[in-house]
Amino acid sequence: MKLKRHAAKRGALEVERPVDLAVTIGPMTLRNPVLTASGTFGYGDEYAHVVDVAKLGAVITKTVTLKPRPGNPPVRIAETPSGMLNSIGLENVGLERFRAEKLPKLAGLGATVIASIGGETPVELARLLEALGNERAIAGFEINFSCPNVARGGARYWAVPRRLERTLEQLRPLTRAALVAKLSPDVTSIADLAIACEQGGADAVTAVNTFVGMAVDLEHRRNRLNRATGGLSGPAIKPLALARCHEAAGAVSIPVIGSGGIMSGRDALEFIAVGAAAIQVGTLSFIRPRGATDVLEEMTAFLARRGMRRIADWRGSVMSEPGTSPMPDWKQPASGRKG
């Protein structure tokens, strides 16, 4: 106490003290809350010549499935106002190549690795975790319960609280690493899904994956993407994502990882202010490969300028009091398991 008071008196010098950015998510302690969103940073080594990946809170790798997937036919990308639609379709190298080649490379770069896994059924997810669950190079798993661009095992299939809860119950014993459930925003109540994940044993939930969107080519009278719809990301979705993140954070006691349209340190701090424990940088990495570390630096500078010592003191600082939320039901979800 005495020391603290002494430090406070030193004024300007105090600003230079480092901000404690460490974040705990289940069994993982991350050096800071800035993560790369799955699918926007490859397997982590692709940007390593311009980004020091060891500086990031964690690298969340592109979703891997049991078998390699070629992805959807072109066209896979369409830019829309302040956003982009994608219909990649979970193209990935598959479990074997990920484990043999990608994982050692990323771990060798000093990154904290969160592996994103995807499956069409609970059994497929269990097989992935059986294979990867004891990999020492993996600090956590993010389960992609929310891909909008696949015919089977996508966002709609997983947006059922009971299915999520049961699946997580089956997965929980397969690893001691952190389990994070990535949720779709296109649901009636993200609070219900977040609660189901918490009950099932998840260490955290990510809010949110992309929003289902569509774009039309008027000249040729057809969809601009190969499939009718794609996932919308970028600054266009930030206010929507922020609201979902706020809703989820108010509904569960496990950490919520905010994601959706974060382009700056200020954007990141908005998510943390509404209750996120950590955040993900996605689309920005396509535009500025160094975007995630830029966000981290801007965020740290912002907190330091305000004399904040710990990111934890910022977290939840503008969460609504119960009863003042524009969504009065968010503390009393339909499933009624938590009140």
Place this chain on the structure above:
Amino acid sequence: MSEVPAADRASLGPSWRQVRAHVVAQRDYGAGHRWLELETAPEFAAPTPGQFVQLLLAAPAPVLLPRPMSVASAAKRGPKLRLGFLYGAVGSGTRALAELVPGDPVDVLGPLGRGYPLETPGTPVLVAGGRGVAPLLFAADTLRRAGRRCEFFFGARGRDTLVGLEDAQRQIERLGGRLHLATDDGSRGRRGTVLELLERVAHRLPPPLVVHACGPHAMLAAVARWALARGTPAHLAMESVMACGTGVCRGCPLPRSAEGRARHRLMGGDAPSLFGNVEYAMCCTEGPVFESAELDWERVE
């Protein structure tokens, strides 16, 4: 592929950079086209003809994503590099680009992709359609510096859309190369497509021919089929919508042919993961220049 030891392969990662550049010139190029010249910092590697860069407008910009653009000229100016671009102001991104004046900043990421294998022995036959002439102006200049003459075929809808014709003419004539013109409406050069013209003239050119082409995909598909039927090597610069331009987003697939799939399988686990998969090639990392046998022209849009 297998001569490269595994340890070295790991270090053969991408080498592009994202740097701040400034506009040094911008002028009208006729028929709604513009010529933009940027000066980049010395750490930006010199591109080769057919390679592209990602141009990112400074904030606030009317578009979110950077715009992939093929390089139309590159020249060292002291420690700096000057890059030229020929583009049509057709969308909101390129219209904003057209507003830039000397001194304005633009971020450049590159050089990206694989360019034309101009070192291939034989008579270089450059085939341009409309504004697809951009990388071929750069190719003609590079060949000229290497003391090689080329046959330059240039086709467009009409005389007004033979973009940058004067530049092409100047470069080709300097070394005694020949320019062959075709327009759909016959308003300049021979009436008909550039491929019809090529077909007429090809037998008079000193063999072996090596085709390097850029233009609309329908034209490139026709050139590829023609070249495959004759057994002439052809290298075609493709276009795609892209987000990142570096192989990370997986947004720019092009369908492989049976031959392309076989070649990819041959690489097996040695195929860089920034490349495409057995079904699709990635335009940004494996292209934008592809060999005619690599793609399925029936499925290319």
